[in-house]
Amino acid sequence: MQRPEVSDVCSHMVWDFGAFRLDPERFELTLRGERVPVEPQVLTMLVHLVRNRHRMVTRDELAEAVWKGTAVSDASISSRIRSVRAAVGDDGTRQDVIRTVHGRGFRFLPDVSEDAPARPEPREPSKGPDAARTGRPSIAVLPLAPLAVDEAYAILADAIPHEIIQALSRLRWLSVTARGSSFRFRQPAPDVDLAATALGVRYVLSGILETSGDALSVTLELSDSGLGEIIWADRLTSGISEVDDLRARIVNHIVAALEIVVPENEARLAQLSGADKFDAWANYHLGLRHLYRFTARDNAAARVHFEKAAALEPAFARAQAGLSFTSFIDAFLRIVPDVPAAQAAARRHAERGLELDVLDPFVNFTMGRSHWLTQELDGARLWLSRATTLNPNYAQGYYASAFTSMLVGDAGSTLDELDTALTLSPLDPLLYGMHGVRAQMLLQRKDYVAAAHWAGRAAGTPGAHYLIGMIAVVAYGLAGENEQAARWRNEVRRRKPDASAADYFTAFPTQDGPSRTLIAAELRRQGF
Known part of the structure; x- marks a missing residue:
């Protein structure tokens, strides 16, 4: 087969109407170059209407395109149509953009021009880790x-x-x-x-x-x-x-x-290239490398990289999400003396990230985590659900949802979400957290033998922090495995000499009263 010439390789098409540009491949709507925040279902509906602008689109067709066969009411369809109109500056009275064909469906009215967005000029393949690597992978x-x-x-x-x-x-x-x-x-x-x-x-x-x-x-x-x-x-x-x-x-x-391999590769090559070549994305990936280690030193290093990324590119939503995550860790592990200030910073940076890119799963994830810190669990579940809706393969989103389900005592959802997370990412950097949440849920169900098994796996996983060790202390203690409980008690004391039961319940504010009483008693027995 003859190889295609470089000049024959074309880009995808985008649609322009008025001052709007709709890019179906990037799943993005912009107005005069600025991103328009739109819910995923609303954007899916707009794409379908524009793609089929030469004819009327029925309500049933929209339901199939957006809800994929799930039962949906006319009221839900009408609500999404109103949101589409709002996104493109239309309304139900004027109907300059989307016309309702009563009893039948909808028509997209404006003239649309198709355009191929500019793509990078072909380049010679770089040789070696010293080659320049800037921007988004x-x-x-x-x-x-x-x-x-x-x-x-x-x-x-x-x-x-x-x-x-x-x-x-x-x-x-x-x-x-x-x-x-x-x-x-x-x-x-x-x-x-x-x-x-x-x-x-x-x-x-x-x-x-x-x-x-x-x-x-x-x-x-x-x-x-x-x-x-x-x-x-x-x-x-x-x-x-x-x-x-x-x-x-x-x-x-x-x-x-790819969520694990590419960022790690980007961080490795950024370090080899030298600090003078770090752009916003390089700093972001270097921040991720430190972020999941959950230590005070690494968290501080991650924050420095995220701050540099935000300074280099002020509209970089993921840099704000990274800063939210570092503030979450400060509060969660009580690294800083002013925990309320860290909680407020986690929320503030997540909100800024949403202002910059409401459709980024990582940004929605950090907003959900910020709600953990203030025990607003309904809000946490909402934002974490948004994260996994935006990216159905987002393992850490399912893990965070499982953590929230555990806090409210929903064992079925906890275990299902953990299974999904582990299936998606069996080598995830937060693997210890996934096993730890399972152990905590089993403690709440009084299955102490199983809890000890999972707590031991969690605490022994590379990167596990001292709070995971405290789960192991409790689980082994309640299971009657005193030697293992003593081993992890000593390890927790080595890592954090002043660790206390208050730290445990601040990190895991479960709502199940009886299990809290038993866990508190075991922590006292173990000297916390």
Whole structure:
């Protein structure tokens, strides 16, 4: 197959109407260059109306496009239409943009021009870690190369990468090349270097699809185009009868892996490049590297990087989310003497992040966490639900939701959300927290043996902080495993000599009275 010329690679299309620009690939509406904050369902409805502007769109069609077959009332559809109108400066009386066809549906009225947004100029692939790497990380997902694939399943070579592109497009920290461009590199063995050069991306995801007997397998590789190295690879296999399950697993697996692998790679290369080359995104990724260690020293280092990122790029929502997270840690671990001030800072930075990008899952996540600190659990659940709605593959969002469910004593939701988080990200940097929340929930259910098992796994996980050790002390103590309880008691004292029961209940303000009484008694017995 002839290789596509660089000049033939085109970008996705965006729509302009009046002073508005709607980018369906980036899932973004702007007015004179400024982002318009719009709820995901509202934006989905607007995209569908504009895409089908040459005809009337029925209510049933909108319901299917937005709610995906879930039962929805006419009132809900009307409410979303009002929100769409508000976003584009229209109203139900004037109807200059969206006209209601009574009893039937809706029409999008303005003239729309299509435009291909400018893409980066093709570049020579950089060689080595000293090459300049600035701005938001970018990725192209290529079609899978079929290898001895039954004809009935050949369509999966396109379908799986397309679903990956859709899922990755929800990640606000990653720039994803549109399918129309990346799928031009369809070959039995795609040229990763050519694709990276032509599309101007740092990362390329490629792979092989193959069938053998009753099994179907997908092998995936993530390449760093600057280094010319494969930085992550995996292989997933399922029975032919479980193709739909395999497709879902692949998408979930990819998103969770990239959430960990790419930021770590970006941080590593930023450090190699030297501090004088750190841009806002480099500082952000370096901040993440310190953030999940939950120590006073690392938290301070993370804050410095996030502050530099915010100073370099004042409209950088994720820098504000990072600052909210560091303030959360200050309050959660009681690192600072003025805990109320840290709580207020966590909320303030999260609110600023939302002002800059209301659709960023990480920003919504930090807003939810800020509500933990003030024990506004209903508010926490709302914001964390928004985070996982914006990114259904957001493992830490499900973990945080599980933590909140545990605090209100909802065991079913706690365990379901933890299982989802662990399925999405089995090597997550907050793995100790996931196991710790499970242990705490089991303590509340008086299953002390199981609680001790999970608490031991949590406390022994790299990165676990002293509060996780306190869960292990309580769980082992109530399970009658005094030797293990003493071991973790000594470890907690080593890490934080003044640790107390007040610290425990400040971090885990559970609402279950009887279990709080038992835990408090065990903490006293252990000398806290």
